[in-house]
Amino acid sequence: xxxxxxxxxxxxxxxxxxxxxxxxxxxxxxxxxxxxxxxxxxxxxxxxxxxxxxxxxxxxxxxxxxxxxxxxxxxxxxxxxxxxxxxxxxxxxxxxxxxxxxxxxxxxxxxxxxxxxxxxxxxxxxxxxxxxxxxxxxxxxxxxxxxxxxxxxxxxxxxxxxxxxxxxxxxxxxxxxxxxxxxxxxxxxxxxxxxxxxxxxxxxxxxxxxxxxxxxxxxxxxxxxxxxxxxxxxxxxxxxxxxxxxxxxxxxxxxxxxxxxxxxxxxxxxxxxxxxxxxxxxxxxxxxxxxxxxxxxxxxxxxxxxxxxxxxxxxxxxxxxxxxxxxxxxxxxxxxxxxxxxxxxxxxxxxxxxxxxxxxxxxxxxxxxxxxxxxxxxxxxxxxxxxxxxxxxxxxxxxxxxxxxxxxxxxxxxxxxxxxxxxxxxxxxxxxxxxxxxxxxxxxxxxxxxxxxxxxxxxxxxxxxxxxxxxxxxxxxxxxxxxxxxxxxxxxxxxxxxxxxxxxxxxxxxxxxxxxxxxxxxxxxxxxxxxxxxxxxxxxxxxxxxxxxxxxx
Ligand code: C2E
Ligand code: MG
Ligand code: MG
Numbered sequence: 001x002x003x004x005x006x007x008x009x010x011x012x013x014x015x016x017x018x019x020x021x022x023x024x025x026x027x028x029x030x031x032x033x034x035x036x037x038x039x040x041x042x043x044x045x046x047x048x049x050x051x052x053x054x055x056x057x058x059x060x061x062x063x064x065x066x067x068x069x070x071x072x073x074x075x076x077x078x079x080x081x082x083x084x085x086x087x088x089x090x091x092x093x094x095x096x097x098x099x100x101x102x103x104x105x106x107x108x109x110x111x112x113x114x115x116x117x118x119x120x121x122x123x124x125x126x127x128x129x130x131x132x133x134x135x136x137x138x139x140x141x142x143x144x145x146x147x148x149x150x151x152x153x154x155x156x157x158x159x160x161x162x163x164x165x166x167x168x169x170x171x172x173x174x175x176x177x178x179x180x181x182x183x184x185x186x187x188x189x190x191x192x193x194x195x196x197x198x199x200x201x202x203x204x205x206x207x208x209x210x211x212x213x214x215x216x217x218x219x220x221x222x223x224x225x226x227x228x229x230x231x232x233x234x235x236x237x238x239x240x241x242x243x244x245x246x247x248x249x250x251x252x253x254x255x256x257x258x259x260x261x262x263x264x265x266x267x268x269x270x271x272x273x274x275x276x277x278x279x280x281x282x283x284x285x286x287x288x289x290x291x292x293x294x295x296x297x298x299x300x301x302x303x304x305x306x307x308x309x310x311x312x313x314x315x316x317x318x319x320x321x322x323x324x325x326x327x328x329x330x331x332x333x334x335x336x337x338x339x340x341x342x343x344x345x346x347x348x349x350x351x352x353x354x355x356x357x358x359x360x361x362x363x364x365x366x367x368x369x370x371x372x373x374x375x376x377x378x379x380x381x382x383x384x385x386x387x388x389x390x391x392x393x394x395x396x397x398x399x400x401x402x403x404x405x406x407x408x409x410x411x412x413x414x415x416x417x418x419x420x421x422x423x424x425x426x427x428x429x430x431x432x433x434x435x436x437x438x439x440x441x442x443x444x445x446x447x448x449x450x451x452x453x454x455x456x457x458x459x460x461x462x463x464x465x466x467x468x469x470x471x472x473x474x475x476x477x478x479x480x481x482x483x484x485x486x487x488x489x490x491x492x493x494x495x496x497x498x499x500x501x502x503x504x505x506x507x508x509x510x511x512x513x514x515x516x517x518x519x520x521x522x523x524x525x526x527x528x529x530x531x532x533x534x535x536x537x538x539x540x541x542x543x544x545x546x547x548x549x550x551x552x553x
Contacts, residue, residue, distance in 0.1 A: 003072060003104065005094045007265025008042040009272055013146040013212040014107075020139075024110035030069035030090075036105060041359060042098040042269075042297075043305045065090040065106040087111040096266055098273075099298050140188060141195035143216075144209030150264045152207045153219045157260050164222035165257045168230070169271035170194075172237075173249040173280050175214040181246055190214075190248070193240050197233050217268060222256065227286060234285050251278040255289040273297050300355045307352075307361055311368055315340050318372045319539035320390070322549070323510050323532045326524050330549055332389035332423065334532060335373040336539045337365065353395070363401045366394060371411055374422060376542060378415040384553045385546065391423040391453060399436040405444040419449030423474070426452060428460040431470055442470050453510070458498065467505065475502045479513035479533070492522070499527040 006014060011027070018025040027036045035047035064077035068090035079086040089109040094102045136148040144152060157165055172178065172190070179187040194216055198208045207219040234250045241248040253275025257267055274289035276297070287293075310316055317340060320333040339347035356362040373390050380386050398404050404424075412419045424445055431438045431454065442452050453474040457463050477498055502509045511523055514533030523531070537548065 003092045003094045005096055005102065005263060005265075007096045007263065007269050008038055008040075008098060009211060009215075009268050010146055010150070010265040011038055011093075011095055012040070016212060017145065018107075018109055022109045023112040024108065026108050026110075027093075027095075027105050028065050028108055030063065030065040030106045033063075033066075038095065041304060042301055044097075044103075064088050065108055068092045068106050069104070083114070085113045087113070096263065098269060098294075098301060100266070138210045141191055141210050143195050143198065144207070146209070146211050149207065149209040149211070149217055149219075149268075152209075153264050153267075156207055156219060157257060160221075161260075166220050166222050166225050167255045167257060167267055167271045168218045168220060168225075168252055169211070169215060169255075169268060169275050170218075170250050170252040171213070171215045171275065173251055173278070177246065178241070178248070181243075182241065186241075190237075190240050194237055194250075197236055201229070201233060211268070215272075217271070225254075230286060249280070250285065251275055251282070252286045253278075253289065254286060270294065300358075303352045303355045304359045304361065307356065307365070310339060311364065315342070316365065316368060317541065318369060318376070319541055320545045321532055321539035322537050322545070323391075323530050324536045325529060326520065326531075328536055329552055330388060331530060332391065333545065334391045334393075334425070334539075335369060335376075336393075337369050338539070338541075357395055357397050360397065360401070362395045363398050366392075366398050367402070367407060369393075370408060370422075374411045374415045374417050377417045377421050381417075384550070387553075389421050389423050389451070391425050393425050393427075393455065394430065396427070396429045396433055396436070399430065399433075399441070405441065405448055405450075408445070408450065409448045420451070423451040423453050425455040425476065426472070427455045428457075428463060428466060431466050432460075439469055442472060446471075446473070456512075458494075467501075472507065474508040474510060476510045476512050476532075477528075479511060479515075479519070483513070495523070496526045503527060 015025050015027075027038070028034065029036055029046070032046075037045045037047055039045060064075040065088075068075040069092055072092050074092065075090045077088045077090070079088060087110065091107045091109070092104065093107050094104055097103055136145065137143070138145040153167075157163075175187070178190060191210070191214060194214075195210065198216065198218065202208050202218065203224075205221055205224060209217055211217050230252060234252070237250045238248050253271045253273065255267060255271040255274060270289045273293050274287040277287045277293055278284065317338055318335040319338045321336060322330040323332045323334065324330050337349055337353075339352060341347060353362065353365075356365055370392050373392050377390055380388070394404060408422065408424065409419060411417075412422060426438070426442070430436060431442075445452050451473040453476050454463075454466065454470070454472045455476045456478045457475045459478045459480060475498070477495070499509060508530070509528055510530045510532055511528050512532045514520055514523065514531045514535045516535055519533075520531060520535060540548065
């Protein structure tokens with residue numbers, strides 16, 4: 001028997017709808033006896049062993065999900081466990097992953113009742129009524145839900161084979177924040193407002209509905225699509241919140257249906273993929289799907305799914321790039337992460353840092369890097385390398401999840417390393433983010449004994465205004481902004497002025513990205529004394545670093 005196929009977007013919506021009817025709704029890998037979760041990026045996560053909900057000793061041969069999986073047909077079963085009756089429906093399904101492969105598992109719908117309730121469940125009627133309602137409509141907005149959209153879109157594109165269609169998927173950027181800042185009521189009001197905008201602007205040639213949460217979907221004939229109309233709708237929605245603290249941004253992803261035989265959920269996933277390329281700070285509100293977006297998404301998914309095990313198997317390591325004086329003698333080094341893949345290849349930060357930032361894993365990576373760095377400082381104790389300091393990078397997102405000064409301080413404490421030896425690089429993104437309270441953070445770090453460095457100074461736009469309020473210890477000046485410029489003379493004037501300014505502010509400097517002797521000569525004539533760049537050394541592994549400098553003292 002053919003099982004029902006769900007896409008990543010669809011399965012979570014189905015689980016959400018079913019959760020209103022059942023006490024437990026979950027996916028299980030019945031062969032492995034493990035529960036599974038699918039996150040919004042399409043990654044599968046294994047959870048607990050599934051039998052731990054009830055009797056551990058009756059699993060597998062007796063397990064309805066195991067049988068459902070083996071026979072590919074739905075199975076029902078009642079289990080008694082700890083005075084409760086578990087009514088389990090096990091439905092084999094197929095999950096279409098983002099890379100288009102099909103993956104089989106079982107959806108378990110479980111009702112829990114007191115064992116004293118007689119068999120032949122008397123709540124069945126009410127359940128049926130609710131279920132029928134939920135099958136086609138979204139409870140809050142009364143728009144079509146995913147099931148109805150699926151059917152209706154399929155019917156529309158098949159009934160009009162000569163019409164070209166676009167799928168438009170939209171959601172609010174950071175909708176969770178709306179609920180947090182303004183309350184759930186306001187959140188619901190906005191969802192209802194979006195539903196009204198859709199009702200008012202759609203004709204009967206279009207199909208529209210709510211997929212889940214703040215995600216809405218629309219099928220529109222290509223000839224009826226005008227970007228300006230959608231921009232206008234976005235503006236209308238933006239006006240639903242008048243606040244200086246928060247701007248309501250709706251983002252849209254558009255997918256043009258080219259292959260009508262493709263399953264609808266997969267088409268929707270493509271619109272969602274386009275939508276995901278837009279971020280809070282994106283200048284555009286509408287993105288159009290391209291094949292490269294899919295490739296990138298699959299690559300990102302790979303990074304996310306392999307990250308945890310890479311962390312556990314020491315594939316993530318620190319490389320050190322020396323910070324040297326004019327004679328090439330090191331004063332310290334920056335710890336930069338590298339991912340050494342099992343095939344021996346090395347992945348660079350640019351290939352994974354942003355992805356990890358987007359999926360909120362960066363904090364784990366950074367803490368691991370900080371720990372490796374502090375451990376290195378501890379190992380150097382009693383050796384000539386003891387005189388060196390090491391700098392670490394901090395991602396803006398770290399501040400949302402952990403108390404960065406506290407974590408760094410605890411690490412130094414645990415490995416008995418002086419906080420003076422660990423320098424903390426903060427970028428403009430951190431320092432300009434008022435939510436992190438940067439002035440206070442810098443003060444706390446310094447109070448604990450850390451040197452604070454402003455990384456990539458000159459790369460951003462608000463560098464100068466930062467210096468007014470933030471009393472950091474070191475400016476790391478980025479040479480990138482003078483590279484490949486036609487205005488070399490002007491850039492030199494700026495670099496010279498930065499050196500003078502740092503001196504007057506009592507700050508040390510490090511110039512990053514130094515690539516030639518000529519640059520070193522000129523920079524030192526401006527008063528710069530510490531350099532970090534390929535001219536002296538690329539980032540190298542710890543062993544190479546130690547070999548390179550062991551003779552120097
Ligand atoms: P960053 O902190 O500004 O690090 C300096 C980057 O400039 C390094 O790239 C380094 O290899 C590169 N660089 C140094 N000298 C030269 C030069 O002479 N010419 C050129 N063209 N480039 C030079 P890398 O290692 O690829 O790191 C890139 C960025 O990734 C870092 O910029 C930092 O923002 C981020 N990053 C690296 N490791 C970590 C980490 O552990 N955590 C976090 N959150 N971010 C990290
Ligand atoms: Mg850095
Ligand atoms: Mg830098």
